Amino acid sequence: MMFFLVGYMGSGKSVIGNKLAEILKYDFIDLDEYIVQKEGITIKKIFDKKGEIYFRKIENLYFKELIGSKNTVVSLGGGTPCYGNNMNLILESENSLSIYLKASIGTLVDRLYEEKSKRPLIAHLESKSQLTEFIGKHIFERAPFYEQSSLIIKTDGLMVKEVVDKLVLKLF
Ligand SMILES: Nc1ncnc2c1ncn2[C@@H]1O[C@H](COP(=O)(O)OP(=O)(O)OP(=O)(O)O)[C@@H](O)[C@H]1O
Ligand SMILES: O=C(O)C1=C[C@@H](O)[C@@H](O)[C@H](O)C1
Ligand SMILES: [Mg+2]
Structure with missing residues (x-):
């Protein structure tokens, strides 16, 4: 089984994904960190040196490498579901579940x-x-992608542990 964590920057994908994997005894992959490891350069430097379009291209390639992994939680980048065919690939991928960590603009x-x-x-x-x-403007553009996720977890007012508990309760 695979779990894909989806949501805006700051929604908690990395921190919650890591904890979920720990509880499930699954592997954990953070797509941003995976890209940094593979490219040997920070995300900020990739944007500065090569531009966003290049980043989206490699993000799509590395994302596709991860699809089909077993017993893995993947925390995606904030923009991953909103570019190319990434969201469709998540939705069509077998034995996988997408989880949108939703937060208000103020919280983010x-x-x-x-x-x-x-x-x-x-x-x-x-x-x-x-x-x-x-x-506000960015979420307006992105929400239609995030909202296609199989599960939506509202995180406003919840501490990290409370979000994890809420998620685990919804899953099992
Ligand atoms: N429910 C929460 N309560 C308080 N702080 C939180 C909560 N969720 C995440 N945080 C904090 O918010 C910051 C951003 O979280 P995190 O890096 O996990 O977001 P992300 O969704 O992975 O962002 P990005 O898309 O930029 O990688 C971190 O400092 C994290 O500890
Ligand atoms: O929301 C976004 O588009 C991004 C979020 C981060 O996770 C990184 O993937 C990168 O900074 C771009
Ligand atoms: Mg992250």
């Missing part, structure tokens, strides 16, 4: 403001109000 801004420098799409935004405006 609070989580991302301090750690935006690692994320090339938002690193340049200076104030919380700029971040709020950007995320």
Whole structure:
């Protein structure tokens, strides 16, 4: 079985995916980290040196390498389901389940403001109000992809452990 964690930057895919894998005794793969390992360069540097289109191309290639793994939790990048045919590949892939970690714009801004420098799409935004405006527009474009997930977990007001518990309860 495979679980794909889907959601906007800061929704908790990496942190929740890691914990879910630990509980299930599954392998854990974070697609962003997988890309960094394979390319030997940070995501921010890939964007700066080669541009977003190049990143989307390799993101799609590495993502496809992971499909079909056994007993694995995969935390996707925030944009992964929104480019190419990635969301369809997730939905069509056998023995797999997509999980959307949903959070309000306010929650995402609070989580991302301090750690935006690692994320090339938002690193340049200076104030919380700029971040709020950007995320609002961006989520409007992306939500139709995220919302196709098989399971939707609302994470507002929940601590990491509470999200994991809620997810495990929904799964089993
Ligand atoms: N439910 C939560 N409550 C409080 N903090 C959280 C929660 N979920 C995630 N965080 C924190 O928010 C930050 C972003 O989480 P994480 O890196 O897991 O997001 P992500 O969805 O993987 O983002 P990206 O798409 O950029 O990789 C981290 O510092 C994480 O500890
Ligand atoms: O939301 C996005 O488009 C991104 C999210 C991150 O996980 C990284 O994949 C990258 O910074 C792009
Ligand atoms: Mg992540």
